Amino acid sequence: xxxxxxxxxxxxxxxxxxxxxxxxxxxxxxxxxxxxxxxxxxxxxxxxxxxxxxxxxxxxxxxxxxxxxxxxxxxxxxxxxxxxxxxxxxxxxxxxxxxxxxxxxxxxxxxxxxxxxxxxxxxxxxxxxxxxxxxxxxxxxxxxxxxxxxxxxxxxxxxxxxxxxxxxxxxxxxxxxxxxxxxxxxxxxxxxxxxxxxxxxxxxxxxxxxxxxxxxxxxxxxxxxxxxxxxxxxxxxxxxxxxxxxxxxxxxxxxxxxxxxxxxxxxxxxxxxxxxxxxxxxxxxxxxxxxxxxxxxxxxxxxxxxxxxxxxxxxxxxxxxxxxxxxxxxxxxxxxxxxxxxxxxxxxxxxxxxxxxxxxxxxxxxxxxxxxxxxxxxxxxxxxxxxxxxxxxxxxxxxxxxxxxxxxxxxxxxxxxxxxxxxxxxxxxxxxxxxxxxxxxxxxxxxxxxxxxxxxxxxxxxxxxxxxxxxxxxxxxxxxxxxxxxxxxxxxxxxxxxxxxxxxxxxxxxxxxxxxxxxxxxxxxxxxxxxxxxxxxxxxxxxxxxxxxxxxxxxxxxxxxxxxxxxxxxxxxxxxxxxxxxxxxxxxxxxxxxxxxxxxxxxxxxxxxxxxxxxxxxxxxxxxxxxxxxxxxxxxxxxxxxxxxxxxxxxxxxxxxxxx
Numbered sequence: 001x002x003x004x005x006x007x008x009x010x011x012x013x014x015x016x017x018x019x020x021x022x023x024x025x026x027x028x029x030x031x032x033x034x035x036x037x038x039x040x041x042x043x044x045x046x047x048x049x050x051x052x053x054x055x056x057x058x059x060x061x062x063x064x065x066x067x068x069x070x071x072x073x074x075x076x077x078x079x080x081x082x083x084x085x086x087x088x089x090x091x092x093x094x095x096x097x098x099x100x101x102x103x104x105x106x107x108x109x110x111x112x113x114x115x116x117x118x119x120x121x122x123x124x125x126x127x128x129x130x131x132x133x134x135x136x137x138x139x140x141x142x143x144x145x146x147x148x149x150x151x152x153x154x155x156x157x158x159x160x161x162x163x164x165x166x167x168x169x170x171x172x173x174x175x176x177x178x179x180x181x182x183x184x185x186x187x188x189x190x191x192x193x194x195x196x197x198x199x200x201x202x203x204x205x206x207x208x209x210x211x212x213x214x215x216x217x218x219x220x221x222x223x224x225x226x227x228x229x230x231x232x233x234x235x236x237x238x239x240x241x242x243x244x245x246x247x248x249x250x251x252x253x254x255x256x257x258x259x260x261x262x263x264x265x266x267x268x269x270x271x272x273x274x275x276x277x278x279x280x281x282x283x284x285x286x287x288x289x290x291x292x293x294x295x296x297x298x299x300x301x302x303x304x305x306x307x308x309x310x311x312x313x314x315x316x317x318x319x320x321x322x323x324x325x326x327x328x329x330x331x332x333x334x335x336x337x338x339x340x341x342x343x344x345x346x347x348x349x350x351x352x353x354x355x356x357x358x359x360x361x362x363x364x365x366x367x368x369x370x371x372x373x374x375x376x377x378x379x380x381x382x383x384x385x386x387x388x389x390x391x392x393x394x395x396x397x398x399x400x401x402x403x404x405x406x407x408x409x410x411x412x413x414x415x416x417x418x419x420x421x422x423x424x425x426x427x428x429x430x431x432x433x434x435x436x437x438x439x440x441x442x443x444x445x446x447x448x449x450x451x452x453x454x455x456x457x458x459x460x461x462x463x464x465x466x467x468x469x470x471x472x473x474x475x476x477x478x479x480x481x482x483x484x485x486x487x488x489x490x491x492x493x494x495x496x497x498x499x500x501x502x503x504x505x506x507x508x509x510x511x512x513x514x515x516x517x518x519x520x521x522x523x524x525x526x527x528x529x530x531x532x533x534x535x536x537x538x539x540x541x542x543x544x545x546x547x548x549x550x551x552x553x554x555x556x557x558x559x560x561x562x563x564x565x566x567x568x569x570x571x572x573x574x575x576x577x578x579x580x581x582x583x584x585x586x587x588x589x590x591x592x593x594x595x596x597x598x599x600x601x602x603x604x605x606x607x608x609x610x611x612x613x614x615x616x617x618x619x620x621x622x623x624x625x626x627x628x629x630x631x632x633x634x635x636x637x638x639x640x641x642x643x644x645x646x647x648x649x650x651x652x653x654x655x656x657x658x659x660x
Contacts, residue, residue, distance in 0.1 A: 001164055001191070001321065004034035005262040005350075007239040007254050009230030011376055012046030015061050019044060019069045022085060025261060026078050032263045035162055035321065036082045038193050040228035040237075041135075041171050042119065044069070044087035047197035047228065048235070053088060053117045053149045062088040066122055066129060074127030082125050082161050082317055084168065086195050089120035089132065116151040121168050121195060123159055123317070131315040133157040135170035136179050143199060143235065143621070143629045146172075155311045156183045162321035165189040165271040165314075167221070171196045174215050174225065183310050184219040190268040192219050196227040200238040200365050201624050202358060205256065208240060213248030221246050222266055229257060231372030234516075234621045234629050236365050243350070252350035257364040262350040273314075359529035362522065362622050363398070366514050369620030371402035373512050374487060383486035385473055385507070386410040386429055386437075388422030390547055391491040391515060393429050394527050397542040398514050399489060405434035409486055412439045413473045415446060417558060421546060428544045442472045470506025478509060487511045490617050495520040495569055497616060497627060498576045499602065500609025501562070508616060516619025517626040519576065520569040524548065567598060575602045581625045586641035603641045611635045 006025040010018045022039055029037035041047055045062050052058045066087050073079055119135035134153025138146035157168045167184040174181065174194045184192050192215070198208070208225075216223040222245050229239040241254040241262050252264040356364075374382060382399050386392045392410075399408045410433075412426040430437035446469055453460050460468060477488045490510030492502050494517050502508045515523060527548050531541035552562040552569075566572060575594050578584040579602070584592070589599045613627050614635055625631050 001035045001162055001268050002033055002263065002265050003191075003224050003243065004029035004032060004037040005224060005226035005241045005243070005254065006037055006039045007226060007229055007241045007258070007260045007262060008039065008043070009259060009372070010040070010043050010046045010228065012049055012232055013052065013058075015045060015065045018046060019065050019072070022069060022083070023072060023076060023078075026073055026081060026083050027076060028261050029263070030078050030081050032261065034081065034263060036084070036166070036193075038084040038195055038224060038226045039086060040226055041086040041121075041195045041197040042088065043085055043195075043228070046232065047086075048143075048232065049088065050149075056090075059088055059090045059117055063090075066124075070122075070124040070129050071127050073124055079125065079127045082123060082159070084193055084195060085122050085124060086170065086197070087120055087122055089118040089122075089134070090116065091118060091134075117149060118153065119146065119150045119170060121157075121170050123157075123168065123315070125317050130317060131157050131159055131168070131313075133168040133170065135173065136310070137172040137176050139172045139175070142625075144172075154309065155313050156180050156187065157313050157315060158184075158187050158189055159315045159317050160271060160319065161317045163270040163319055164191060164268045164321075165273060167192045167219070169194045171198060174211065174223075177214075177218060179310070181215045181219045183312060184221060187312050187314075188271065188273050189219065189221050190271065191266065192216075192221050192223045194223060194225045196225065197237060198227050199235040199621060202362060202622055205238070205240050205355070205361075209242065209250065209253075212242060213244050213250070216244045216246055216248045219246075222251075222268060224266075226262075229259060229368070231369040231376075231620065233373065234369075234618050234626065236369040236372075236620050236622075238361075238365065240353075250352070253353050254350070255353040256356070256361065257368050264350040357529070359522075359525050360533070362518070363401075363526055363530060365622050366398045366518070366526075366620055367402045370398060370489075370512065370514050373618075374403060377487075379485070379487040381407040381409060381484075381486045382489050382512075383409040383411060383477055383480050383484075384489045384491065385477055386412055386426040387418075388412075388425035388429070388547060389552060390523055390527055390543075391493055391520075391552075393425075393543045393547045394523055394530075395489055395491045395514050396429060396433055396435060397527075397530055400433045400435055400542065406436070408433070408435040409480070409484075410435045410437050411477065411480065412437070413442045413476055414439070415441075415469050416443050417469075417560075421550070425544045425547045425550075429542070429547065432540055432544065433542045440476055442469065442476065445472045445475075467503045467506055470503035474503075474506045474509035481511075489514065491515060492616070493518050493520050493523050494580075494623075494627070495573055495576060497613055498580060498609065499566060499572075499605035500612050501566060502612060504612060504615060508612070510617045513617040513619035516616065517622045519573045520552075521573045567602070571598070572602065575599060576606070579603060579606060580627075580631060581623055583625075607637070607640060610637070 008021055008025055022043060026037055044066060073083060121133040122129050123131040136153050138150055138152050140147040159166045159168060165188060167187060167189040169180045169192055173179060212223050212225050224243045226241045227239050228237040230237055238256045239254050239258060240256050243251045243264050245251055252262060254260050254262045384392060384396050386396055396410055410430050412423060414423050449468055450460055480486060481488045488510040490508055490513045492508055492513060493515040496502055497516060527543045531543055534541040553560050575589060578589050578592060586599055586603060590596050610633055621629055
């Protein structure tokens with residue numbers, strides 16, 4: 001069987017546009033001689049749709065477009081290519097068991113929504129929807145809230161395609177042991193197709209491969225895993241589609257962050273099971289992988305010990321694979337057979353994509369996350385405050401890679417405290433990247449504010465005066481955004497967001513933040529890697545070396561350095577990673593070797609900055625726990641990990657500290 005996995009990008013809510021993408025890539029699969037093509041989870045609607053799922057009109061549009069898509073594929077001459085598509089459905093009364101051999105068209109399904117929306121999969125063939133499957137395991141951790149949105153399915157759909165029994169599953173079904181994959185073994189399938197919209201995290205590709213291999217051994221069948229690519233708000237999907245055999249051996253693997261049709265020939269056992277034999281299969285979910293999408297232990301607390309009384313529903317699509325180009329199609333469900341493929345045709349091997357270093361992986365995630373946010377929201381360009389510092393330099397380089405330098409505007413906004421080397425570094429960055437560069441001095445505007453405030457009897461000094469500079473810069477950026485239509489990119493990194501080292505409505509102003517989930521130490525690593533990559537390509541490195549080497553500074557007062565207010569980032573970031581990403585408490589951090597007084601100080605800063613983070617721009621998630629999507633804490637919160645009493649938050653000077 002020649003399998004095609006369509007690792008493609010969708011747009012949430014653009015149901016007609018997504019249907020057109022499916023038609024185009026199904027055509028490519030047919031041209032490649034595929035006997036089966038699979039698209040990602042919720043490909044038709046985009047993922048995640050969040051509260052759109054509660055709109056009956058949205059669910060109806062998904063169902064109606066699915067029916068039309070099946071007819072359109074047939075009209076395109078692709079009706080005999082079994083096509084697996086993710087969409088959103090809603091069903092009537094719960095099915096008590098599979099009693100039919102062939103699924104009827106959606107028109108035969110009751111329309112009232114008695115059990116709620118479903119994260120669904122459909123098999124399209126012969127111009128019709130011949131089978132559906134509803135996602136069984138619903139993740140409810142990290143970025144996932146699927147218990148809020150969907151009702152789980154209780155039936156494993158097994159389709160007889162070319163004489164091979166193929167089980168159909170969705171995303172989280174593969175992340176937990178038991179359930180559909182255990183039932184697939186009972187059903188005696190030769191292949192399990194698993195369609196996904198699995199968000200990117202650093203090093204998740206390693207976890208993904210070992211997981212798919214385990215599920216293949218559990219099912220006793222080959223597994224074809226297809227994943228979405230592209231960005232959706234804070235999430236970015238990396239593809240990394242793959243196929244393993246029944247022993248878990250990797251056969252082919254797609255390229256990360258690239259639209260691709262992964263095509264591979266599989267030798268699969270012909271089914272000997274009666275295609276009309278449907279019925280119950282009892283499975284216990286008594287094991288949940290510790291490396292589930294939500295992290296160690298999260299899935300176990302949620303799902304362990306849940307009994308799955310699943311049913312098996314068998315659907316006959318086609319009985320035999322054609323032997324040659326001259327073979328006559330055998331009548332099947334759609335009145336035909338798969339597109340014949342010559343026995344002399346070369347075997348399809350999708351190949352094995354090379355793995356890349358962490359910095360390259362993260363860079364691609366940031367580029368794709370920003371590109372899709374800008375393009376899908378139809379912004380013509382972006383504007384960035386370029387200060388000569390490392391954060392704005394990396395954001396500018398990411399933006400130029402994502403959008404092209406002609407669509408990136410960099411604005412240098414020096415004040416009386418801006419150093420000559422910072423102004424020179426900003427200009428050098430613009431020259432190296434080719435972005436559109438402007439200089440807008442802010443000191444006259446700052447002086448006007450200071451004079452006005454003093455004349456009104458409220459002279460500003462200290463932190464208030466420092467933060468005024470950052471807020472004037474924010475005003476300039478938003479004015480350019482309003483006047484010229486640019487999306488403002490803010491440049492604060494995860495370390496600064498964690499401890500509140502920013503100015504509200506100043507350097508934090510913006511519509512998107514590429515570095516929101518990137519610790520400062522990783523920012524330096526990314527800058528070094530990107531320059532080295534440019535040298536390998538024979539190009540000019542985009543980031544000035546002086547920007548990488550010099551100590552970071554907000555330059556809001558004479559001689560200011562970040563270390564005046566914060567520990568060195570090499571010391572700070574491991575504490576932040578443990579507390580934020582690892583959910584470690586005070587004592588655990590101290591046992592890990594961190595200084596107790598420093599731990600108390602850092603945890604206090606993090607806890608007091610929640611109100612700032614709640615107002616921060618969205619940004620691409622690259623870690624196991626990103627602010628906003630994953631880490632959700634109350635703003636009004638007196639609980640502290642520290643062992644000493646905490647001062648009233650309103651008097652904490654860190655709330656006014658800043659970084660540009």
